[in-house]
Every structure is written in C-alpha cells, then in structure tokens.
Amino acid sequence: MPRSASTAERITPEAGAGFPDEVDVAIVGSGPAGAAYARTLSELAPHLRLAVFEAGPLISDPPGTHVKNIVDSGERARAQRASEGPRPLVEAVSTDTMDGYASDRPRLQRPGTFLLSEGRQGSGEDGLPAAAMSSNVGGMGAHWTGACPRPGDSEVIAFLPELSTWLAEAERLLHVSAEVLADAPFADEVRKRLSVALDHDRVGDRQVQPMPMAVHRTPDGRLLWCGADTVFGDVTRANPRFSLHAEALVTQVLLTEGGPNGRAVRGLRIRDRRTDTDHEVAARYVVVAGDSLRTPQLLYASGVRPAALGRYLNDQPQVVYAVRMRDLPDRTLVADDGVGVTASSGVAWVPFTDAHPYHGQVMQLDASPVPLADDDLKPGSVVGLGWFCAKELRAEDRVAFRDDDTDGYGMPAMDLHYRLTEADHAAVDGARTEILRAAAALGEPLDDTPPLLFPAGASLHYQGTVRMGTADDGTSVCDPNSQVWGVSGLFVAGNGVIPTATACNPTLTSVALAVAGARGIAAAES
Structure with a gap:
C-alpha cells in the first residue's frame, strides 16, 4: 500500500529540516506501541498535533512495513542492515533470518537487530547475552514473527478490568486473525x-x-506480515497534524517543576543524527515507546528515576x-x-x-x-x-545505567543484571x-x-522495566493509564509496561496497553 504524498512530505525530507517547534503529543519510538498511540489519537482526537521521533532510519515505504513484505532480496537485505544500529553486520553476513538461528552459540544475533557491545552479563550471573534491539522506523515490528496470542491465567493483568476490550482493539489495529x-x-x-x-x-x-497471527492474505493469495505500518494505518498517514521523523534521536525528556504530580513534561531534546545538531520540541504530552531497555534508558537520562526503573526485567x-x-x-x-x-x-x-x-x-x-x-x-x-x-519476577533482575560511560548513541551505557x-x-x-x-x-x-x-535474551520478549502498577509504592514506574508516577504528561509504552510474568508473545498486550493510554489522553483533551 503506497503512502500518501502528504505523509511523504511529513517524513523529514532533508537534514535539519522538518522538526516542529511545538506539538501536543510527542511519541518517542515508531514500533507497534508508538504507532498505536498515533493511530488512536488520530482517530479519537484529530485536533491534536502529533509527532513520532525515531532514532533509526526509514527503511520501507510505507513507513514501518515488515521486512518480509519487501520482495526484492537486495532491498530486504539493505533494510535489515540499516536496522542494526551503530555497528551493523558486514555485508557478507547472511540476512536470512533462519541461518544459524538454532545453534548453541552463546550470543545469537538475527538480521535487523544488534546486540549490546558490553554490559550484557554481570560476574557470576546468567545475564542476557543475546539481548538485542532494532533501530528503524517500525522498530522490532519490522522483524517479528507476527504471533499475537492473548494472555491467560496469571499472565492477565488482573487490575485492568477493561483489558479484554483493549486486546480486541489491539487485534483490530494489528489485523490479527x-x-x-x-x-x-x-x-x-x-x-x-x-x-x-x-x-x-x-x-x-x-x-x-x-x-492468532498479524498476517493477512492479499486477493492474489500472497501472505503479508503486519508491521507498524498496519497499526499507523491510513487514518494516521492521512492526518495533516501528524508527522514522522526518522534519524531523530531523543536524548532527553524536558521537564518543569509543578503540576498536580510534582513535575510535568514540557518537551524533548532531539539530536538530528544526519547533522549531529540538537533541537528542542515543546510538547504537552510525551510518550516514550521504545523497547524495554531503551525506554528506561531515556527516563534515566532525563532525571526520571523512580525506584522500580529498569527493575523486574524479564525475558522468556x-x-x-x-x-x-x-x-x-x-x-x-x-x-x-x-x-x-x-x-x-x-x-x-x-x-x-x-x-x-x-x-x-x-x-x-x-x-x-x-x-x-x-x-x-x-x-x-x-x-x-x-x-x-514465564520468568519468576524479581526486582534484582534489572538494567542499570552508567553515569560515566555511553553507548553507541551517546546515551548512558547499560549493565544487565539477570x-x-x-x-x-x-x-x-x-x-x-x-x-x-x-x-x-x-x-x-x-x-x-x-x-x-x-x-538468555534470544526471545526478544523483554518486559517489566517500566512496569505498570496500582500504587506508587516503589514496585512500578507507571499507573494503570501508563502515566509515569510523579510526572504529569509523561507516558511509557511497549513491552516494558507489562507487569505480569508472561510466556506468550507480548506485542498484542503492549499494543492493548498503548490503546488504553492513548484513549486516556484523548478523553482528557475532548
């Protein structure tokens, strides 16, 4: 499905151009959860100005397309390499996602992802040696398998009575069948x-x-994998108040003192990775929708450091x-x-x-x-x-951040304890x-x-590091609406919000929680 000309114009067309001075809602990360915020707000609050900022490059048209849908093998390989962060694999390495997958190598990297260069395993600990991330418009949604099972039994977040309704909406956005x-x-x-x-x-x-799979069949019988492009949908792409900015690394959530929760967001500091220049964008709401490692990283870099930040890290x-x-x-x-x-x-x-x-x-x-x-x-x-x-949840399992060292993006370096x-x-x-x-x-x-x-880490299903809870008691980072405790207007999204020990694929649940958070913003702005 080709993107509209208006959307093409709103994806930063040249270095240093296109960043807005001010928006109503700034979304950090363009994976399925960030896309769910953009889609839900485009449908329910079309008067709001929305902007998505993504550290990685644009790798497909429409933005966020699953790489399996790129028919040309050369283009598909280039999209995967471009998603591999500061140190992509060399061209000689296969981009077939099955090559070398089922092996006993201690570190397992799939095409389209990149591993931590250090800090993956503490002394005497199991660590997460295969912990991987992806940087591109579409996030990990450009590379996932599309499995979207509903949680059951103790996987279900018991304090959310509307969860089933939100899961149904997530199934709609992801085209689950x-x-x-x-x-x-x-x-x-x-x-x-x-x-x-x-x-x-x-x-x-x-x-x-x-x-249940986020896959659909075209009239001619071809299978298409759904990615963030499916979640964004035509509604978002056609929204004149929406913009998407690639290679825009958010380095800090800007805060102000005051507000009902003690502090409130006022915007973002963003580094244009093509020009290495910094820009500030004012915003009344900020949604940090990165993965379970980089979402707490950005909060830490912004001075938002609740006791549970980065803790309860769990893999499957x-x-x-x-x-x-x-x-x-x-x-x-x-x-x-x-x-x-x-x-x-x-x-x-x-x-x-x-x-x-x-x-x-x-x-x-x-x-x-x-x-x-x-x-x-x-x-x-x-x-x-x-x-x-399912992993036994422990506060001791965590991602910690260094004040005296940085990663390949210049953000606080990570240390995983697991x-x-x-x-x-x-x-x-x-x-x-x-x-x-x-x-x-x-x-x-x-x-x-x-x-x-x-x-450990090979599942790519990390959760818990910005987990949701019912009280600001040191065991959670955000409330049941995904708003960070103590900071008005700051929301978190993605698999890291899930507070339960799960074994099922987490994307459907994280999109459901994003739908709920976005609906809360829309209701407040109606």
Missing part, C-alpha cells in the same frame, strides 16, 4: 495430534488452537526442537510466494496455563527458528516447535518434557540432538 493459516493443508493434522497429546488437562481457550527462556511429521495425508500444498513463505502446516498454539507455565508454538519450518534438514523433504513435513517459559532462579530452571525442564511429548505426537526427530535452550 486466527483463520489466515488455520486451513493450511497440514494445519488440522498438526493441531489434532497436539490436542491428543496435550489437551487432557486444558479447558476452554487454553486448549490447542490456531495461533526459549526451548526449540524440530521433527519430521509422520504419515502425512496426501494434500495439495501451498506454493512458495517468492520470499520463502509458504503455509503448508500453519501455526499451532499451545497456550500458557498456570499448571503448564510455558507457551508453545508449532509452525512450518520456513516460518520457524529451526533450520531445515539438508535432505529432500516433502514441503511442510518438517515443523519447528518453540516453547517459551539470574535464572530454581523456579525458572524447573520451568525450563518442564518445557523440555512437554516439547518432547508434543514432538513424539507429531513425528520423528530430525537427529539425536536434544531440545535446545537458546541463550
């Missing part, structure tokens, strides 16, 4: 076998089912395996769409439950993180299984057991290799 791959040739066979093996103590919406330990399905029915397969995406087996979902504190997804190998065997196999006959575990507890190791053991049970129901293992535990 559980049907788009559900009728793939082998999908029903995969789900049937998994159900027999795993559903004996599961009920209702916690039984094996098709994975991830176990993977692969099998060759046995006794497959003779069915017509789906043709490759030209970018390595087919849908012979669909994507099956094994939901989290409190009795089984992990979440499973089973998918055809071309969409999964397990490399295809070298021999000639029937398309769709090899499936990858990935089980994600340990897997006995409960975490027990959850991983349980996931290994369940993934082998699921694999045995489906077929035969590809080789004698046991299920692989990825290095």
Whole structure:
C-alpha cells in the first residue's frame, strides 16, 4: 500500500529540516506501541498535533512495513542492515533470518537487530547475552514473527478490568486473525495430534488452537506480515497534524517543576543524527515507546528515576526442537510466494496455563527458528516447535545505567543484571518434557540432538522495566493509564509496561496497553 504524498512530505525530507517547534503529543519510538498511540489519537482526537521521533532510519515505504513484505532480496537485505544500529553486520553476513538461528552459540544475533557491545552479563550471573534491539522506523515490528496470542491465567493483568476490550482493539489495529493459516493443508493434522497429546488437562481457550497471527492474505493469495505500518494505518498517514521523523534521536525528556504530580513534561531534546545538531520540541504530552531497555534508558537520562526503573526485567527462556511429521495425508500444498513463505502446516498454539507455565508454538519450518534438514523433504513435513517459559519476577533482575560511560548513541551505557532462579530452571525442564511429548505426537526427530535452550535474551520478549502498577509504592514506574508516577504528561509504552510474568508473545498486550493510554489522553483533551 503506497503512502500518501502528504505523509511523504511529513517524513523529514532533508537534514535539519522538518522538526516542529511545538506539538501536543510527542511519541518517542515508531514500533507497534508508538504507532498505536498515533493511530488512536488520530482517530479519537484529530485536533491534536502529533509527532513520532525515531532514532533509526526509514527503511520501507510505507513507513514501518515488515521486512518480509519487501520482495526484492537486495532491498530486504539493505533494510535489515540499516536496522542494526551503530555497528551493523558486514555485508557478507547472511540476512536470512533462519541461518544459524538454532545453534548453541552463546550470543545469537538475527538480521535487523544488534546486540549490546558490553554490559550484557554481570560476574557470576546468567545475564542476557543475546539481548538485542532494532533501530528503524517500525522498530522490532519490522522483524517479528507476527504471533499475537492473548494472555491467560496469571499472565492477565488482573487490575485492568477493561483489558479484554483493549486486546480486541489491539487485534483490530494489528489485523490479527486466527483463520489466515488455520486451513493450511497440514494445519488440522498438526493441531489434532497436539490436542491428543496435550489437551487432557486444558479447558476452554487454553486448549490447542490456531495461533492468532498479524498476517493477512492479499486477493492474489500472497501472505503479508503486519508491521507498524498496519497499526499507523491510513487514518494516521492521512492526518495533516501528524508527522514522522526518522534519524531523530531523543536524548532527553524536558521537564518543569509543578503540576498536580510534582513535575510535568514540557518537551524533548532531539539530536538530528544526519547533522549531529540538537533541537528542542515543546510538547504537552510525551510518550516514550521504545523497547524495554531503551525506554528506561531515556527516563534515566532525563532525571526520571523512580525506584522500580529498569527493575523486574524479564525475558522468556526459549526451548526449540524440530521433527519430521509422520504419515502425512496426501494434500495439495501451498506454493512458495517468492520470499520463502509458504503455509503448508500453519501455526499451532499451545497456550500458557498456570499448571503448564510455558507457551508453545508449532509452525512450518520456513516460518520457524529451526533450520531445515539438508535432505529432500516433502514441503511442510518438517515443523519447528518453540516453547517459551514465564520468568519468576524479581526486582534484582534489572538494567542499570552508567553515569560515566555511553553507548553507541551517546546515551548512558547499560549493565544487565539477570539470574535464572530454581523456579525458572524447573520451568525450563518442564518445557523440555512437554516439547518432547508434543514432538513424539507429531513425528520423528530430525537427529539425536536434544531440545535446545537458546541463550538468555534470544526471545526478544523483554518486559517489566517500566512496569505498570496500582500504587506508587516503589514496585512500578507507571499507573494503570501508563502515566509515569510523579510526572504529569509523561507516558511509557511497549513491552516494558507489562507487569505480569508472561510466556506468550507480548506485542498484542503492549499494543492493548498503548490503546488504553492513548484513549486516556484523548478523553482528557475532548
């Protein structure tokens, strides 16, 4: 879908140009959560002036497109390299997201992401050696797998009675569908076998089912992955009061004393990365919608340092395996769409439950993180299984920041402190057991290799560092509307806001919370 000319004109057209002097709402970060603020406010409060500032470059048209939708392999590779921050991988390194994924390397980097250069593991700690980020218009939403399951049991944020409504709105914005791959040739066979093996103590919406995916099919049958462009939507792109600014590194949230909460936002300080010049933009509301590492980093750099900032950091330990399905029915397969995406087996979902504190997804190998065997196999006959575990939440697991050192962007350098507890190791053991049970129901293992535990951080599902809470008691950073305690007009967004221990993919929940925060701003401005 081409972007409109008006949107093209509002993406900073040349170095040093295009930054507004003043807006009503300034959004830091252009991933799905930041896009949800822009979309919701464009729909509910079109009179507000909105601006999104993104440290990374524009890599697609329309802005925020998922890189899987870039058909030309050279253009797709350039988009991935451009997303890899201050030190992108060399051109000789493959941009195939599956190459080298399922390996036992201690640091695992996927194309389109970049790792911490240091500070990833404290002495005697597990650390997050595979912790990665992405810098581009669209954020990690330009590279994700599109899985959008709803949380269940203790994953649900119990103090938000409207969460189900917000999740439904997030599903609308992300174009989520559980049907788009559900009728793939082998999908029903995969789900049937998994159900027999795993559903004996599961009920209702916690039984094996098709994975809700942010994917849709074009009239000619091609699969399109949804990214931040889908969330922005035509409403935002056509909004004359909206602008998007790439390569605009926000270095500080500007504050003023006073207001009902003690302090209030007054704007942003932004570095134009193309000219290395600083600019100030006045704003009545600021939404920091970065990832779970860089959102607390910006708050810290701005002197906003509540006790819980950066704490309760949690990843999802991830176990993977692969099998060759046995006794497959003779069915017509789906043709490759030209970018390595087919849908012979669909994507099956094994939901989290409190009795089984992990979440499973089973998918055809071309969409999964397990490399295809070298021999000639029937398309769709090899499936990858990935089980994600819920992490025990601890204040001691945290990202800390240095006052005397900076990262590649000139922001406070990070140090990650992270340990897997006995409960975490027990959850991983349980996931290994369940993934082998699921694999045995489906077929035969590809080789004698046991299920692989990825290095910590490989899930890219970090949460908790600016977590939501019901009281300003030192255990949360923001209130149930996502406004930071003690700072009027300052909101946080993204996976870091999620306060519960989850095993399911977090994007749907973080977009739902962004919808709620944006609705709160719109209501205050109505």
